[in-house]
Amino acid sequence: xxxxxxxxKVDAERRDDREGxxxxxxxxxxxxxxxxxxxxxxxxPASSPPxxxxxxxxQMQCPSDRRAxxxxxxxxxxxxxxxxxxxxxxxxxLLLPEAVREAAYALYGFCRLSDDAVDxxxxxxxxxxxxxxxxxxxxxxxxxxxxxxxxxxxxxARFAIPRVLxxxxxxxxxxxxxxxxxxxxxxxxxxxxxxxxSVGAMMAALMGARSPDLVARACDLGVAMQLTNIxxxxxxxxxxxxxxLPRAWLxxxxxxPEAWLAEPVYCAGVAAVVARLLRHADSLYRRADAGIxxxxxxxxxxxxxxxxxxxxxxxxxxxxxxxxxxxxxAVSLGRKAxxxxxxxxxxxxxxxxxxxxxxxAETRFLVDAVVAExxxxxxxxxxxxxxxxxxxxxxxELFANLEARSRTQSSTSSSVRPLSxx
Numbered sequence: 397x398x399x400x401x402x403x404x405k406v407d408a409e410r411r412d413d414r415e416g417x418x419x420x421x422x423x424x425x426x427x428x429x430x431x432x433x434x435x436x437x438x439x440x441p442a443s444s445p446p447x448x449x450x451x452x453x454x455q456m457q458c459p460s461d462r463r464a465x466x467x468x469x470x471x472x473x474x475x476x477x478x479x480x481x482x483x484x485x486x487x488x489x490l491l492l493p494e495a496v497r498e499a500a501y502a503l504y505g506f507c508r509l510s511d512d513a514v515d516x517x518x519x520x521x522x523x524x525x526x527x528x529x530x531x532x533x534x535x536x537x538x539x540x541x542x543x544x545x546x547x548x549x550x551x552x553a554r555f556a557i558p559r560v561l562x563x564x565x566x567x568x569x570x571x572x573x574x575x576x577x578x579x580x581x582x583x584x585x586x587x588x589x590x591x592x593x594s595v596g597a598m599m600a601a602l603m604g605a606r607s608p609d610l611v612a613r614a615c616d617l618g619v620a621m622q623l624t625n626i627x628x629x630x631x632x633x634x635x636x637x638x639x640x641l642p643r644a645w646l647x648x649x650x651x652x653p654e655a656w657l658a659e660p661v662y663c664a665g666v667a668a669v670v671a672r673l674l675r676h677a678d679s680l681y682r683r684a685d686a687g688i689x690x691x692x693x694x695x696x697x698x699x700x701x702x703x704x705x706x707x708x709x710x711x712x713x714x715x716x717x718x719x720x721x722x723x724x725x726a727v728s729l730g731r732k733a734x735x736x737x738x739x740x741x742x743x744x745x746x747x748x749x750x751x752x753x754x755x756x757a758e759t760r761f762l763v764d765a766v767v768a769e770x771x772x773x774x775x776x777x778x779x780x781x782x783x784x785x786x787x788x789x790x791x792x793e794l795f796a797n798l799e800a801r802s803r804t805q806s807s808t809s810s811s812v813r814p815l816s817x818x
Contacts, residue, residue: 464553465539465546466502473543474501477508496602499555502547503598507565509544514569524570528563535559557601558765564594572638579643581676584626585619585758587640592622597762606770611763612755613687619759620680621706627670627677628709631721634660645669660721667718674710681707686752688743696743701736708735 478501513523530540534552539545551557568590578584596618600611626633626640633640634657643653649665656666681703688699705727713725727735755763 464537465549466543467546470543470546471498471501474498474505474547477501477544478504481508498547499551499602500599502544502551503595503602505544506548506562507595510566510569514573521570521573524566524573527566531559531562531566551602555602556769557598558769560765561594561598561601561762564590564762568594575637577643578640581642581645582758584623584640584642585756588619588622588626589615589756589758589762592618592625593756593759593762594618597759597766601766601769606766608755608763608767609751610687610690611766612759613684613752615755615759615762616680616687616752617684617703619756620677620684623673623677623680624706624709627673628713628720628725630666630670631660631662632724634721641666641669641673645672662719662721666721670718670720671714674714677710678707680756683752686749689749690751697740700739700743704735704739705732708732 475498481504510524510527513527514520530542530545533539534545534549537549537553539549568587571587571590576587578587593615596614596616597611600606600614605611605614630641637657639653639657646653646656646665646669649668651663651665651669656663684703688696688703708727708731709725712727713720716723716725754760
């Protein structure tokens with residue numbers, strides 16, 4: 397078993413994975429000219445002037461940029477939470493349009509606040525109850541006098557984020573606290589819908605992608621990413637007493653879940669279940685592809701890149717013998733750069749395709765909640781600020797700067813984790 401400090405470190409890594417998924421689900425990118433100042437090693441090129449859009453995307457709904465509660469200092473505090481809490485996802489957030497970026501920071505802030513509250517109190521459900529009280533005030537337009545609360549109140553009102561999405565996220569945390577077990581794939585879907593599908597639905601709302609099919613595909617992508625996390629983190633989860641693999645699948649593979657959890661080691665049976673879960677995740681990634689292909693061509697590269705980067709974790713895990721018990725799989729920075737550039741190239745040749753079908757039964761309530769709130773919005777989405785060729789140049793320079801910074805940090809401090817693992 398892990399020590400309390402080791403357990404807190406593992407929980408923090410998993411928290412960053414979940415919160416980072418929220419940012420990676422956003423199918424847009426925008427100006428970074430107003431982003432926080434970075435060191436020279438992280439400097440990125442300036443963007444071109446905004447462009448108007450006459451595409452079908454302009455028919456989607458997005459709110460105004462009026463602020464009701466938060467002051468600039470509140471937004472800055474939320475931005476600082478992600479900057480200090482997750483270097484990788486702070487950089488990813490710079491790909492978002494400015495109007496959406498602040499709302500994404502508020503969502504990250506609340507996710508971080510929720511996880512921290514549960515961790516600090518040693519996994520007590522009372523922490524979740526207090527978070528729900530704060531949500532009550534946020535949705536009553538009377539937020540507590542805290543930066544995250546005021547910023548989230550603005551995002552909720554401005555982007556019509558349904559309360560059920562936030563409650564679902566907290567419910568997922570409660571399930572972790574209570575030690576809930578997952579017997580079937582459907583039960584794993586239930587969990588993934590809450591901790592990741594809900595975040596996908598939130599980001600779809602922020603992006604104005606509120607049609608039933610687009611929200612369903614965003615939820616598919618969120619669930620696929622969470623299943624990838626589960627497959628990658630089998631050993632880390634087991635060492636803190638958690639098991640998210642379907643227990644029925646383990647028994648079919650000849651593994652007794654309780655006995656294995658008491659002494660987690662890599663074995664052929666667990667590897668077979670991990671492979672099976674990754675195959676199912678791949679089927680959800682393919683379902684998500686239909687939604688991505690139906691986005692405006694200007695927005696496809698970013699979402700294709702997010703999908704490809706996460707799916708690559710499963711590819712690397714399979715290439716390493718499906719051993720996620722004794723080691724943690726990571727994608728190298730060079731491989732990430734190649735995948736992003738491939739996504740930009742592939743996205744330009746995609747054509748609109750037929751919808752992928754109904755949402756997962758376990759995420760339907762999330763889809764219905766977002767669609768039901770669409771009537772509260774009236775304005776067009778944030779405008780695209782860079783062309784696809786600009787993206788190629790921007791991303792090449794970004795990855796080059798990241799690699800240079802990673803090498804510098806590796807040579808000056810052995811205690812810094814490699815960038816490719818954050």
